[in-house]
Amino acid sequence: MQYVCVYCGSSPGVRPDYVSAARELGRALVDRGLGLVYGGAHCGTMGVLADTVLAGGGQVLGVIPHGLVHLEVAHRGLTELITVETLHERKARMLELSWALVTLPGGYGTHDELFEALSWLQLGIHAKPVGLLNVRGYFDGLLAHLELAVSEGFLRPEHHALLQVESEPEALLDRFRDFVPPARPAWRSGAE
Numbered sequence: 001m002q003y004v005c006v007y008c009g010s011s012p013g014v015r016p017d018y019v020s021a022a023r024e025l026g027r028a029l030v031d032r033g034l035g036l037v038y039g040g041a042h043c044g045t046m047g048v049l050a051d052t053v054l055a056g057g058g059q060v061l062g063v064i065p066h067g068l069v070h071l072e073v074a075h076r077g078l079t080e081l082i083t084v085e086t087l088h089e090r091k092a093r094m095l096e097l098s099w100a101l102v103t104l105p106g107g108y109g110t111h112d113e114l115f116e117a118l119s120w121l122q123l124g125i126h127a128k129p130v131g132l133l134n135v136r137g138y139f140d141g142l143l144a145h146l147e148l149a150v151s152e153g154f155l156r157p158e159h160h161a162l163l164q165v166e167s168e169p170e171a172l173l174d175r176f177r178d179f180v181p182p183a184r185p186a187w188r189s190g191a192e
Helices: 016-031 044-055 066-070 087-097 108-123 140-151 169-177
Strands: 003-007 035-038 060-065 080-084 100-103 130-133 163-166
Touching: 003 087, 003 108, 016 035, 016 044, 016 169, 035 044, 035 087, 044 060, 060 066, 060 087, 066 080, 080 087, 087 108, 100 108, 100 169, 108 130, 130 169, 163 169
Parallel strands: 003 035, 003 100, 035 060, 060 080, 100 130, 130 163
Antiparallel strands: none
């Protein structure tokens, strides 16, 4: 089975659309026979997403640091709960288990996971598609900032193009199916 890693919030956010998007993505994964890899928590959009996939008969792998298990945020009903020592190990393990990576709205941790996955794709450490599900324009400000990074010479256009953005889960998963990884980068001076 192929798994899609989803980065999302331990909070549901203030708009019902965020929870709805997590449910919609969960149903889309099940409909396509894809499993879920995520951060292993029972709360926020993380829990909603996992519960939706499980309710549809899908497979869910949660990856969580021991410290968060002890704080009682771990989801106890998953197909498999994998415990690791650190957040760094968590991110590496989630990437290792996944065919593709999706980011839903979230906070610092979600953004950290997204940018690490993009950096690793840019560097050729992995060759998996990375995308944003831009719910209600949540990432519009971030996307504008990345355009600024391109125009100011800090991000190459071809690296910016590695991030795939859609507002609907089905469209994003369709784009992933057609993803062709970039050639291993040849670094030179200039925007990196």
